Amino acid sequence: MTDANHPLPVLPTNGGSCPSCQAPMVVQQFERQLNGVVSLDICFACQGIWFDEFESAQLAPAGILELFRLLHQHHADLRQPWRDVLHCPRCRERLMHRLDSTRSGRFSYSRCPQHHGRYSAFSAFLIEKGFVRQLNGGEVAELASQVQTIRCSGCGAPVDIRRDNVCTHCRSPIVILDHDAVQSALENFGEKATRQQHVDPHAVADALVANERARSLKVREKRNGWLDDDVSDLVLGGIETVWKLLKR
Template sequence: MNCPGCQSPAAEQAFDKRLGGQVLLDVCHACHGVWFDAQESPQLSAAGVLQLFREMHGKRSARTQLLHAMKCPRCREVLSRTHDMARDNRFQYFRCPSAHGRFITFFQFLREKGIVRSLSARELKELKKHAQLLQCSDCGGPISLAQDTACPACHAPLCILDPKAVGVTLDDAKKAAAVTGAVLAPAVAAQLLMDTLQMDGFFRALDAQAQQASRAAGNPPPPAPSENSHGVDIVETVSDGVDLIDLGMDALFSVVGGIGDLF
């Protein structure tokens, strides 16, 4: 079927379900969105959630913009934007008025599952020392840390993967794997992962990425801050901004990807 979010062809793929079996989801790599038929979202197992991480992160590309009026792939009715709350996280999705299912972006899905958390004011302040430009994890638009604390285009907050929530998901997947006799993630891997995902690890990764970009550009001199009409310093940035969730996913798969095929 075509993705309701952007009308690109979406791939139907099987993911592990709670209590065994598989559920088919329509995954769109163009706009980073997923179509869940009615009741499919709560049915994903922890391993299924991790499979979806691997799928979305592994095939990520520049994002196609979402349509203003999305239509239900089953009945063609216009999907209605719905705001919801799960574990203190606000998230949104687009649902069919006749309950055929819903479309959600991968970022909003992570919000729903409580796997990402917003940055604290202190972390935001610290982040500004390491990066000027970020890429919105939801729409892919630029976020200038000098002016913005959320995406100016889609209003998504700045989020990082929550190491605790990732640890819990890994743990759940491990327990379920123990029942079916699948390969287990050693506990040390989960610990290592949690350390990597802490803010310090993020800042090291950000700095490393900035250095790499600077080397790739032939070590140009650091850009001189200029002033705009409001008297605010602007630093011209050569590279596109960093997506904090992508950075976290890189860390996740650098750890779990190295221990064999876990999921």
Template structure:
């Protein structure tokens, strides 16, 4: 299904990322507005590996020109006006625009990176240093200009002033990579348990069949074949 950007109304790019359960999840991205449309619950369905993949994609498009978000943002599913909202994560406060009909939410790349711990808010001392060197900056939330000598947050979308911190990036990447590795090992272990259980069920069935038909030879179990068969059945679900 084609998704139009809630801000610029251009067709959003569809990218696939790892799902936290199995398979992949498709996300809609607008590189002109540097934002993501998450259908309902998609943001929490990303696997740690998927978050890393998305971070790398955002990084790859970091130098592309960005336009400010429109004053009015509309849901790409029902066309109703999106409501501005805020939440708190480990990286600090982040904002987004959500559909009141629960179709999803629209989040800029920078706000997504705050949510996932790649970006942090500036401390008071860092803000004071920045004020002495720079008069205004562009908001990572909506793209509007912020006069940092007067405002500590965007006057339009209320997004705090943030910075991409290399330490925060390294810490977040290490955490997601560790969780992804543990998740992959756990998936393999669960698959192995399922194959063994299936083989036990096959052996039980064969014993019952031999008891009923003593002269008929039984099949020999094949763990590899069973594993391939089970993986295919899981992928097709």
């Protein structure tokens, strides 16, 4: 894993315009499987990552952890909503919305029809790589008594967890980023990068609830019926908590 105090360098912002906000994306290098590096284009304001074709699959375990560190570094950045129409930073074609599934849950992304790549939200990337686990009914009920409404980590739609146990938009289950899921995913990648220790998953959930209680959750309806950016994303909201556990 790359040392957290000495990450791979951030290159000049020459990776093209963000598919949503059109601002220049930051180019960051990550370790590639076998050898070399993968250069990813990232928009922290939109919390999105542009993967050229096959780049996501080419990331080495150490590269995935470095990206995880970078997402943790920016987890508290103000998130701006994506535009309804996204454009490929390579050819400017309109991106096509897609849904995919893993054992961790469903996630959405936007793909270039010319196969130049795809644009994924931070949460979608973490779901794709298996850094999450599904909450059981009791945990959802406990969370609902304090948080009420969350953002679906699969597609970004609001979910009233007092009423629904899955996203009514994409049918994704309620998932949370947690230490055991991170450990399991790293072992699947062939790299045990964390200490072998048992961490009570409820401790992660409790810490996340405490973080959410500290926020002022102002639920305001947007023009398209989705809630504003004060609605919580359990996956992104857990990055800081899990990162602290990984660094013990």
